[in-house]
Amino acid sequence: MPIEPKILKGFRDSLPAQEIVKKRIISRLEHVFSTFGFVPIDTPALEYTEVLLGKGGGETDKQIFRFTDNGGRDVAMRFDLTVPFARFLAAHAHEIALPFKRFHIDKVWRGENPQKGRFREFTQCDFDIVGVDNAWADFEILSIMNESFTAMGIDKVTFHVAHRGLFNAFLAHLGIQDHSVDVLRTVDKLRKIGSEATREELEVLTGSSEKANAVLSYISPAAGTDFLERLENLSSLAGGEQEHSGRLREIYHLLSDAGIASKFELDPSITRGLDYYTGIVYETFLDDLQTIGSVCSGGRYNDLASMYSPERIPGVGSSIGLDRLMSGLAELDSPLMTDTASAHVLVMVVDEKYRTRCIALSRLLRSSGLAVDVYVASKKAGQQYKYAESGHIPYAVIAEDGEKWTVKNLATRETVDGLTDTQVCEHLTKENA
Amino acid sequence: MPIEPKILKGFRDSLPAQEIVKKRIISRLEHVFSTFGFVPIDTPALEYTEVLLGKGGGETDKQIFRFTDNGGRDVAMRFDLTVPFARFLAAHAHEIALPFKRFHIDKVWRGENPQKGRFREFTQCDFDIVGVDNAWADFEILSIMNESFTAMGIDKVTFHVAHRGLFNAFLAHLGIQDHSVDVLRTVDKLRKIGSEATREELEVLTGSSEKANAVLSYISPAAGTDFLERLENLSSLAGGEQEHSGRLREIYHLLSDAGIASKFELDPSITRGLDYYTGIVYETFLDDLQTIGSVCSGGRYNDLASMYSPERIPGVGSSIGLDRLMSGLAELDSPLMTDTASAHVLVMVVDEKYRTRCIALSRLLRSSGLAVDVYVASKKAGQQYKYAESGHIPYAVIAEDGEKWTVKNLATRETVDGLTDTQVCEHLTKENA
Numbered sequence: 001m002p003i004e005p006k007i008l009k010g011f012r013d014s015l016p017a018q019e020i021v022k023k024r025i026i027s028r029l030e031h032v033f034s035t036f037g038f039v040p041i042d043t044p045a046l047e048y049t050e051v052l053l054g055k056g057g058g059e060t061d062k063q064i065f066r067f068t069d070n071g072g073r074d075v076a077m078r079f080d081l082t083v084p085f086a087r088f089l090a091a092h093a094h095e096i097a098l099p100f101k102r103f104h105i106d107k108v109w110r111g112e113n114p115q116k117g118r119f120r121e122f123t124q125c126d127f128d129i130v131g132v133d134n135a136w137a138d139f140e141i142l143s144i145m146n147e148s149f150t151a152m153g154i155d156k157v158t159f160h161v162a163h164r165g166l167f168n169a170f171l172a173h174l175g176i177q178d179h180s181v182d183v184l185r186t187v188d189k190l191r192k193i194g195s196e197a198t199r200e201e202l203e204v205l206t207g208s209s210e211k212a213n214a215v216l217s218y219i220s221p222a223a224g225t226d227f228l229e230r231l232e233n234l235s236s237l238a239g240g241e242q243e244h245s246g247r248l249r250e251i252y253h254l255l256s257d258a259g260i261a262s263k264f265e266l267d268p269s270i271t272r273g274l275d276y277y278t279g280i281v282y283e284t285f286l287d288d289l290q291t292i293g294s295v296c297s298g299g300r301y302n303d304l305a306s307m308y309s310p311e312r313i314p315g316v317g318s319s320i321g322l323d324r325l326m327s328g329l330a331e332l333d334s335p336l337m338t339d340t341a342s343a344h345v346l347v348m349v350v351d352e353k354y355r356t357r358c359i360a361l362s363r364l365l366r367s368s369g370l371a372v373d374v375y376v377a378s379k380k381a382g383q384q385y386k387y388a389e390s391g392h393i394p395y396a397v398i399a400e401d402g403e404k405w406t407v408k409n410l411a412t413r414e415t416v417d418g419l420t421d422t423q424v425c426e427h428l429t430k431e432n433a
Numbered sequence: 434m435p436i437e438p439k440i441l442k443g444f445r446d447s448l449p450a451q452e453i454v455k456k457r458i459i460s461r462l463e464h465v466f467s468t469f470g471f472v473p474i475d476t477p478a479l480e481y482t483e484v485l486l487g488k489g490g491g492e493t494d495k496q497i498f499r500f501t502d503n504g505g506r507d508v509a510m511r512f513d514l515t516v517p518f519a520r521f522l523a524a525h526a527h528e529i530a531l532p533f534k535r536f537h538i539d540k541v542w543r544g545e546n547p548q549k550g551r552f553r554e555f556t557q558c559d560f561d562i563v564g565v566d567n568a569w570a571d572f573e574i575l576s577i578m579n580e581s582f583t584a585m586g587i588d589k590v591t592f593h594v595a596h597r598g599l600f601n602a603f604l605a606h607l608g609i610q611d612h613s614v615d616v617l618r619t620v621d622k623l624r625k626i627g628s629e630a631t632r633e634e635l636e637v638l639t640g641s642s643e644k645a646n647a648v649l650s651y652i653s654p655a656a657g658t659d660f661l662e663r664l665e666n667l668s669s670l671a672g673g674e675q676e677h678s679g680r681l682r683e684i685y686h687l688l689s690d691a692g693i694a695s696k697f698e699l700d701p702s703i704t705r706g707l708d709y710y711t712g713i714v715y716e717t718f719l720d721d722l723q724t725i726g727s728v729c730s731g732g733r734y735n736d737l738a739s740m741y742s743p744e745r746i747p748g749v750g751s752s753i754g755l756d757r758l759m760s761g762l763a764e765l766d767s768p769l770m771t772d773t774a775s776a777h778v779l780v781m782v783v784d785e786k787y788r789t790r791c792i793a794l795s796r797l798l799r800s801s802g803l804a805v806d807v808y809v810a811s812k813k814a815g816q817q818y819k820y821a822e823s824g825h826i827p828y829a830v831i832a833e834d835g836e837k838w839t840v841k842n843l844a845t846r847e848t849v850d851g852l853t854d855t856q857v858c859e860h861l862t863k864e865n866a
Contacts, residue, residue, distance in 0.1 A: 002523070002739070002740060002741050003483060003484060004484075005484065005520045005524040005742070007524065008477060008480065008506065008508060009504070011479060011480075012477065013476050013477070013525065014474060014475035014476075015474060015528060015529075016472035016473060016474055016529075016535070019473040019474055019475050020473060034776075035799045035802075035803070035805065036804075036805070036806065037804055037805060037807075037826075038775075039449035040447075040456055041446065041447060041449055042446065043446050044440060044445065044446070045478065045540060045542070045554060046441055046444060046510075046554070047441065047444075048439060048441060051438065051439065054436045065479070065503075067498075067500030068500070069441075069498060071442070071544075087438040088438075091446065092446065092448065095448060096448075096823075097820045099808070099810065107478060109478070111503050111504075121477055121478060121479065129809065134810060136788065136809040137810075254788075254789075257792065257793075258792060306435070307435060308437070309435055309438070342470050342471075342534075343467075343470035356687075360691075369468075371470055372468065372470060373534070374569075376565055376569040376573055377532065377565045377567060377570075386530070387530045387532075391470070391472070393470075
């Protein structure tokens with residue numbers, strides 16, 4: 001009796017058409033990170049629960065995959081790449097030089113209820129600079145975000161930027177700093193629940209409709225205003241120019257000098273619900289598909305590593321949610337998602353007697369940089385064409401008598417025949433160029 | 434009170450110098466697989482325990498990370514990539530075209546006791562062809578093994594090949610086919626326990642010193658004999674030429690036609706302890722470091738998918754144990770392990786007033802394909818040189834007054850000064866070429 005090949009709720013297989021695209025995206029991102037001198041690290045999928053839950057508790061507790069291992073240890077699967085990075089920094093403080101610029105692309109696991117675009121296993125792509133607290137590092141992370149989306153061929157994207165410190169200064173100025181965590185969580189829901197529901201929640205929290213309105217007005221900038229106008233307004237709402245608004249202004253000028261400021265919008269409604277951010281925070285929205293939420297988020301956190309270490313290591317970073325981004329790109333019919341050919345060419349085997357020739361030709365074509373699939377069995381031509389089609393392979397090569405070959409374009413059905421090995425190679429490398 | 438940043442026994446962090454090499458190796462392997470038309474897939478890290486343990490039980494049971502999730506499901510972390518692949522094939526039978534050629538590189542977890550080169554979390558790199566049972570597919574997997582080691586710059590490697598079916602025919606001819614599983618497991622230990630201990634175990638198993646000697650003689654080919662001579666000898670020990678020896682001979686001729694036969698040794702002591710192999714089996718040893726064991730193993734399995742499906746899907750595949758291979762390469766001081774520079778060049782920032790120029794130069798250098806790390810803070814030059822050294826960065830660029838730059842080779846300490854932006858770019862791209 002066969003076992004049912006079922007998969008756990010919230011988990012997925014990745015079929016080749018999906019996985020080819022995912023690897024392509026990851027490869028482009030890794031290239032961008034490398035050109036900025038960022039280096040890869042890795043941490044275990046499984047850690048001591050105490051190590052992972054030291055901070056962050058709350059909702060995460062229930063959502064974690066946690067168990068007792070065969071050695072009686074209380075362990076858990078990592079639910080993000082940030083907490084393990086903080087642990088990593090404390091564990092390897094003497095092996096790494098600061099500023100440390102790292103990226104980490106791998107899976108994380110959460111037991112939350114699966115919904116559209118959300119899974120219990122998903123891939124995060126984090127990049128961070130730790131060891132410095134200045135506008136330059138903040139700017140470099142923002143630059144990499146911009147380069148990353150450019151490298152993925154996504155130009156219709158906007159980075160929404162705010163400053164947690166400035167917001168806290170505003171709350172203090174308003175006299176409601178004691179409610180700051182709850183206010184932040186409420187404001188974080190604005191996009192989901194709308195401004196009226198947000199205002200009501202804020203009124204309950206602050207016990208004052210005046211203060212609720214003030215918060216709502218802070219997080220709702222006037223349409224048509226630009227980055228610097230908004231910054232000036234936020235500054236004055238927070239009691240005047242100070243450190244945090246100065247930092248944001250400096251970052252803006254660096255973005256402006258680099259010619260990329262137009263991609264960045266000052267959006268004070270961005271707070272990032274999590275409580276470890278202390279400076280700039282940001283979220284990223286696809287212009288044509290804002291409803292799926294942020295596809296790249298992060299900010300400055302100046303106290304994270306302190307969970308594990310008496311030292312204070314400031315940091316700034318960002319994380320691309322690859323699965324959500326890919327769902328979005330699929331919905332937008334992005335060209336990035338469409339090229340999923342398993343090879344450039346299928347060498348068809350219509351008769352076993354051609355086998356040695358087919359192998360020799362494949363080797364020649366591969367040495368010219370082509371991806372060559374050989375059918376490894378002699379089946380009817382129809383079946384082999386169907387196979388090529390299922391793999392989106394654009395060309396087929398068929399052996400003829402007299403050491404010659406026919407090349408067929410499988411989209412147009414055009415054929416060129418009587419080609420020698422070398423001619424096949426020339427023809428296909430030209431077509432593929 | 435900070436939490437101790439400890440890691441679970443048998444688990445490791447991967448620091449940049451290690452992870453850069455790992456990514457380089459994986460990238461080269463993925464390139465090889467792609468040039469053969471192999472496509473990537475992925476499966477969940479977590480599966481129903483029943484799905485993973487359907488077959489293979491025994492020792493694996495105790496070594497698995499198994500627990501009850503928050504939904505009360507009996508789940509386990511995958512302990513290899515083969516069982517999930519069999520489940521994948523049954524689950525997606527109607528979405529994939531046969532022959533299906535896939536690769537899968539990712540982590541697996543086993544609770545076994547950690548020892549040198551063995552960890553509880555490690556990366557496997559599997560490639561398989563399913564849907565055909567012929568010499569051509571067997572040959573293609575062997576070719577890819579050869580190409581993979583070539584791509585990794587490892588030429589001192591030997592592939593040890595045997596045939597499980599031929600061995601079973603030999604056991605039947607000897608009248609001890611009922612003990613085949615135990616005999617296979619014993620023979621599999623030959624390399625570890627030596628021939629005398631193997632002989633003794635075999636004698637206990639078969640109850641006959643004559644039969645034990647016959648088995649020992651089968652698995653110990655005469656030194657100096659070549660592939661075809663050994664094959665003939667094994668054939669006759671197994672009762673004469675038959676299907677399995679014919680298959681091995683055909684594979685040998687394909688290897689020979691492809692000019693790579695000298696890398697493959699017929700070694701009848703290779704059995705692969707696991708019981709799902711039915712045809713050719715192989716292990717791979719680094720010539721200069723045989724003691725670490727096989728770094729790439731596999732074989733033909735014609736009944737694997739039947740765990741989940743009434744259909745019989747034949748397959749052949751191989752798996753590279755990346756962690757063990759990397760331990761071995763490190764021990765051999767392989768050049769593959771040494772180039773771990775985090776960037777081509779460090780743009781040093783000796784004065785904040787040069788910041789905008791440094792950013793502009795970095796952008797220019799990156800657009801020429803260079804990996805450029807900017808120090809993102811103005812610290813003493815000595816500290817910045819130390820930072821470059823720790824990242825094995827070969828060049829530094831330092832701003833001079835008058836819009837000029839100095840380039841310094843950090844190994845030779847040679848400097849070139851008075852360069853314009855464009856000249857820096859030309860100089861570094863030439864040095865890097």
